[in-house]
Amino acid sequence: MAAPARPATRKDYVTDQDVRWCPGCGDYSVLANVQRVMPELGHPRENVVFVSGIGCSSRFPYYMNTYGFHTIHGRAPSFATGIKASRPELSVWVVTGDGDGLSIGGNHLLHTVRRNLDLQILLFNNRVYGLTKGQYSPTSNLGMRTKSSPMGAIDHPVDPISFALGSGATFVARTIDVDAQHMQEILRRAHDHKGTAFVEILQNCPVFNDGEFEELENRKSRTDTALILEHGQPLVYGGPGSRRGISFRGGVPSIVELGDHEDPEERGVPIHDEHYEMTAYAFSLASLQRPDFPLPVGVFRSVEKACYEDLLQQQVDDAREKLGAGDLRALLHSGDTWTVES
């Protein structure tokens, strides 16, 4: 079927394949939000590619009516690198999970992020292995009891946001599976960012780790457990009567109790700025973890750096400018040659 002439809608991005996630899985809402945002992003459907590794989340491409590549465990960022580096005009999305992206694929995630290809990387974090039926993952909490850790996990977890920041990510954000509006906003921002956009999506696994993010998913408790990051706004959370701010005085985070009409800045609560070149500030935000602090959601960092695929293409262009387009005959005859007469 040719592409529709009418404006694209969510339905244009739905495939005829049955979605095979468990009932109640957080992945359904991510899929719905991605399909909803797609028509707004300005790419013809044929220019969009979804790439995934292995795991529950990695079934994602089968349900997106775009080009899709379900690859091997942990390596999706590398496949995406090849696609984007060879065809920069394509809109390339990587879908991965905490096990796929941070365990077996940690190395590729690190290097893909640092190269800053213009990709969107959506990491679905449910803090457990789902497809292999419930082992602890690299983001599972210390002590988590699973089939492979009957006495409790003894691995210290990795924080995806800190990992991305440490890898030099130019865009780092966190959102929550059930908060459709917030997620769509983050997806749009991630798409519009020129460079690798890393998005951690907190996602509930109803079968193996149900309720892991309950306090953040629940609208009521979210007010006091999530710190919504907004550029230009102070780091303030809570509702009337429980209004609080975060201060980093002395380099250490602390919670500042605020009156409902108190000026947070005067109490040492900073204004959120996504554009700091230095990562120290974003790292400080990333260090805020439950239960001692509210968990920040939103954009931690958004800065500009040259993209790998542009630099690569520039080298091709520069080489052509300097040496002329490649001439195979000249190449084969370059350097010392000699002629044998018949």
Add this chain to the structure above:
Amino acid sequence: MSSSAEPPPSPGALPTKPVEEIDRVAIRFAGDSGDGMQLTGTKFTEATALAGNDLSTFPDYPAEIRAPAGTLAGVSGFQIHFASEDIYTPADQPDVLVAFNPAALRANAKDVPPGAMIILNIDAFTSKAMARAGYEQDPLPKLRDRYRVVEIPITSLNRAALQGLALSQREVDRSKNFFALGLMYWLYNRPVESTERWLASRFKGDLLEANLRTLKSGHAFGETTELFPASYLVPRAKIDAGVYRNITGNTALAWGIVAASVQMDRPVFLGAYPITPASDVLHEVARHRNFGVKTFQAEDEIAAVSAAIGASFAGHLAVATTSGPGFVLKQEALGLAVMTELPLVVVDIQRAGPSTGSPTKVEQGDLLLALYGRHSQTPVPVLAPDSPGDCFHVMLEAFRMSVRYMTPVIVLSDGYLANSAEPWKIPDVSALPRTEIRFETDPEGFQPYRRDPETLARPWAIPGTPGLEHRIGGLTKENVTGNVAYNPANHEEMVRLRAAKVAGIARDLPPIEVDGPDRGGVLVVGWGGTRGGIRAAVEDLREAGHTLSSIHLRHLNPFPANLGDVLRRFEHVVVPELNEGQLSLLLRAEYLIPSHSINKVSGQPFKISEIRAGLEPILGAR
């Protein structure tokens, strides 16, 4: 055997010494890995090529970048064999050994036949250096009985030649290999101009002056010293008419990649991770961005091949180059390329293993890995070049095959082909095959796994094509639609379809042609980089009165269609290979024939004498 001949004009003083004509000579340069032996050998090779000889080289160097100076571990060698007739190998033994220090002498003297010439940098033979090389007493007295030893104070002659230049002692001493090179140019009447041109392009000021001066001094030393009563001349070889150049396997392979892009009119994407002895391919391809090639130095071997597969999915010609340990790491991704039926070329430049093994040494140990190294039923076509220059043509063939059949293709080069040089007749670019790539564009009835009835290839439908949006991946595909499928009958059908597709490539392969009688007693079967040694051994044996035939396989999977018929026409099938019998195992399994093996796994290429020694009992027993 030798006769007097007019010497060619040489620079500087008029030659006064006689020139003896000889058919062939093999020279080995040996020194510390910091002494510039590989460079010396390479420059001598270039000059020899320009002199019109057939030649074959064997660089043999340690894996360590700078092993402790003066130790056996740090010895680097470069052997060149050149002749006025066709030659196929770097020669079993050198006729001349140039040893820069006692360690180089100790590591190499055993290879030198009695009576041959050994040229020593006698300045380096201090008692301390000799002890360092493990000599308990001065080896020279015994050496002089056995060989024609020429003792030259190369270090001090070089220092004297470079007096007055604003260079440190260290910089001065580093030039001494060019003194020896100049001397060898005189001794074998090689032209010096190509080396002078190269120096001028590489150095400036006093460094340039130093190298030029010591090169000339070495040359003049040969002419004036009484150590050499005559110089030698190996006349031009009678070779096919054409324009020639020197080429190593790795350069030919890199140019084959660039050429595939030109001939198939698609950009190339090369993914690689640095690994000996494959890195030079990445280096060479990276120099040619003006051809539109994109090279990607990945974070590891897996990312390198994964990115290449991604580029293939996106419509580029994709290649990943590596060596054994890296090739192992690529197997899972190769399985995905088989499942998704995407074109891809993976090059394994085999080295001695297992594990890290001997990174700079040769082996043909990865044949079974290439054929069967993936889980489940995962057939991949396998090709092997048989000479340095052939690497160019094999790459073109591999890319064509991968696109025509929508399949990954494996190319097995080896550490010997990679670094060895030979004169190469430059192909006529207009005569190279061109391939037009046709992507699927028609949405009408499009199915990602609908197959071409002849080749069984699926369509190549790339992102950016409206109406062809589809998903592929590693899960079992439903035939035709490519949808994820769990039906057992479909699974089996897809396994068999992929196998039939790869097996069907045999239809495109030229039939095996037998060198020698097409039936009879003994057939020697080789593959890959051992061709030169096998051919030389077979010809030697024929000269000695034996009758035997030989074939050399370029296609290891699938085999050429007539291979079984050919094998069965001979009483004995003998397979020399640099492994413990991998091709032999395949031939036995596939064709139920007895086959004898001649195996070598020392990390060194075959000597002609070793293949002869393996064949003689079989020939004699008949």
